Amino acid sequence: MPRLKPDRDTFDLGAALQDVEIDRSRSIGPQIYEALRARIIDNRFPPGTALSESVVARCCDISRTPLRAAIQDLAGEGLIVVRPQVDSVVAPHDEARVREAIFIRAAIEAAVARRLAERGADESRLAPILAEQEQAAAADDYMAFFHADERFHRTLAHMAEVPNAWHLIQSVKAHIDRQRLRLMSSITGRSQRAYEDHLNVLKCIREGDASGAAAQMRDHVNSALESVGSDGKLP
Amino acid sequence: MPRLKPDRDTFDLGAALQDVEIDRSRSIGPQIYEALRARIIDNRFPPGTALSESVVARCCDISRTPLRAAIQDLAGEGLIVVRPQVDSVVAPHDEARVREAIFIRAAIEAAVARRLAERGADESRLAPILAEQEQAAAADDYMAFFHADERFHRTLAHMAEVPNAWHLIQSVKAHIDRQRLRLMSSITGRSQRAYEDHLNVLKCIREGDASGAAAQMRDHVNSALESVGSDGKLP
DNA sequence: GCCGTGAAACTTGTATACTAGTACATGTGG
DNA sequence: CCACATGTACTAGTATACAAGTTTCACGGC
Numbered sequence: 001m002p003r004l005k006p007d008r009d010t011f012d013l014g015a016a017l018q019d020v021e022i023d024r025s026r027s028i029g030p031q032i033y034e035a036l037r038a039r040i041i042d043n044r045f046p047p048g049t050a051l052s053e054s055v056v057a058r059c060c061d062i063s064r065t066p067l068r069a070a071i072q073d074l075a076g077e078g079l080i081v082v083r084p085q086v087d088s089v090v091a092p093h094d095e096a097r098v099r100e101a102i103f104i105r106a107a108i109e110a111a112v113a114r115r116l117a118e119r120g121a122d123e124s125r126l127a128p129i130l131a132e133q134e135q136a137a138a139a140d141d142y143m144a145f146f147h148a149d150e151r152f153h154r155t156l157a158h159m160a161e162v163p164n165a166w167h168l169i170q171s172v173k174a175h176i177d178r179q180r181l182r183l184m185s186s187i188t189g190r191s192q193r194a195y196e197d198h199l200n201v202l203k204c205i206r207e208g209d210a211s212g213a214a215a216q217m218r219d220h221v222n223s224a225l226e227s228v229g230s231d232g233k234l235p
Numbered sequence: 236m237p238r239l240k241p242d243r244d245t246f247d248l249g250a251a252l253q254d255v256e257i258d259r260s261r262s263i264g265p266q267i268y269e270a271l272r273a274r275i276i277d278n279r280f281p282p283g284t285a286l287s288e289s290v291v292a293r294c295c296d297i298s299r300t301p302l303r304a305a306i307q308d309l310a311g312e313g314l315i316v317v318r319p320q321v322d323s324v325v326a327p328h329d330e331a332r333v334r335e336a337i338f339i340r341a342a343i344e345a346a347v348a349r350r351l352a353e354r355g356a357d358e359s360r361l362a363p364i365l366a367e368q369e370q371a372a373a374a375d376d377y378m379a380f381f382h383a384d385e386r387f388h389r390t391l392a393h394m395a396e397v398p399n400a401w402h403l404i405q406s407v408k409a410h411i412d413r414q415r416l417r418l419m420s421s422i423t424g425r426s427q428r429a430y431e432d433h434l435n436v437l438k439c440i441r442e443g444d445a446s447g448a449a450a451q452m453r454d455h456v457n458s459a460l461e462s463v464g465s466d467g468k469l470p
Numbered sequence: 471g472c473c474g475t476g477a478a479a480c481t482t483g484t485a486t487a488c489t490a491g492t493a494c495a496t497g498t499g500g
Numbered sequence: 501c502c503a504c505a506t507g508t509a510c511t512a513g514t515a516t517a518c519a520a521g522t523t524t525c526a527c528g529g530c
Contacts, residue, residue, distance in 0.1 A: 084262065318482085
């Protein structure tokens with residue numbers, strides 16, 4: 001007797017996908033990419049979730065072709081693990097990978113801070129962002145601070161004239177954010193400290209202290225390490 | 236009267252593609268990706284070369300599907316520029332992008348050197364590579380040195396336990412290498428200096444001088460800047 | 471001669487059918 | 501009861517047909 005889909009774990013996937021809205025007047029690929037990526041990062045798709053191409057495509061009422069493109073990109077970022085002829089699942093949480101992501105981000109952003117200190121930076125673009133951060137930190141509005149923080153770092157990268165560096169950072173930042181959003185608890189109250197870190201980095205940049213700016217930024221990014229397991233290998 | 240392909244610039248493309256061998260027993264996507272990537276980096280596909288999906292697919296006797304996957308990856312690395320509904324061409328030479336690639340690589344590799352200096356490193360894995368480099372530098376065998384250099388840096392990344400960092404470096408390194416291979420002339424005799432740079436980095440690592448190791452590695456990678464236009468913007 | 475119009479020959483994007491490979495469950499022989 | 505074939509229902513990889521958009525060039529009106 002043929003068994004057709006015991007509804008084992010497909011059900012919740014359809015639920016998590018039901019609110020994806022595809023604008024058929026634009027390219028589908030990038031849209032479904034963003035939709036899946038957001039759901040992986042905020043853990044609506046827990047690690048191990050099977051993302052069968054046929055199932056997801058049917059749920060979103062699209063064909064497999066643009067979906068495959070999205071999955072391929074996500075696999076390139078390490079957010080999805082594709083086992084040929086077997087399955088494609090959301091990548092498991094990997095503390096080593098998160099630590100590595102923090103390492104890479106710290107390296108690049110420290111270099112950005114160093115360059116800004118060496119070349120000088122026009123802080124006018126940062127003022128409104130800093131104001132927003134101060135307010136969000138005082139109100140302990142985490143999501144507001146989160147977005148302002150993103151803009152702060154992105155703006156620094158653009159001021160240093162390394163836009164592609166920011167693109168790279170975004171790809172590794174996905175792993176950091178996924179971890180961050182997984183254990184929301186350990187976050188409360190950190191906004192204030194992050195805000196002060198930003199001020200310290202800017203102080204060094206203003207004074208032309210290249211090594212200091214790099215070190216401050218490195219420490220700032222590395223402070224994310226406190227959330228992840230200290231230094232233990234994976235079991 | 237219908238005009239069927241005036242053979243304007245398709246001809247040389249077929250020539251440059253005639254020696255791509257596809258192993259049908261393995262996945263086609265990664266193979267065609269590597270084939271195209273190699274040809275872009277060594278400038279067999281000059282900037283601006285149109286890589287029409289239909290044409291390339293027919294030349295290689297494959298379908299558009301795996302080819303699209305390869306092109307999408309190359310576009311993600313910035314080696315191909317895809318204009319939707321128009322064309323896909325090999326990305327133009329972009330000095331700003333090359334400088335940025337060097338910046339990113341220097342940032343990450345400096346951090347790798349710093350970490351190795353802090354944690355200590357087992358140099359036994361590096362000894363044979365260094366020996367090979369010394370020999371290649373003495374003989375001025377550039378390609379041999381090139382490959383040994385690649386292994387040297389990759390091994391450092393693995394010793395620092397950041398394998399994904401090496402993957403990122405590879406993607407930005409493509410732009411550096413493409414530039415390097417374009418103006419081969421400015422390279423002769425550099426092997427000796429690069430070899431000495433490596434020794435200096437290792438010396439700092441051995442002595443546990445973290446800041447020194449990072450600075451040495453940064454300067455070493457940044458020496459590639461001497462080949463590219465000094466600091467001028469693109470015209 | 472010049473300019474607007476439109477059809478045709480491209481391009482990439484999307485949908486779907488088919489291929490080939492894996493895993494698991496089921497049944498069979500020991 | 502267990503080991504082992506075997507078939508079935510999946511998976512991702514590939515090929516191909518079709519759709520939608522862009523560029524180009526020829527043609528006709530002015």
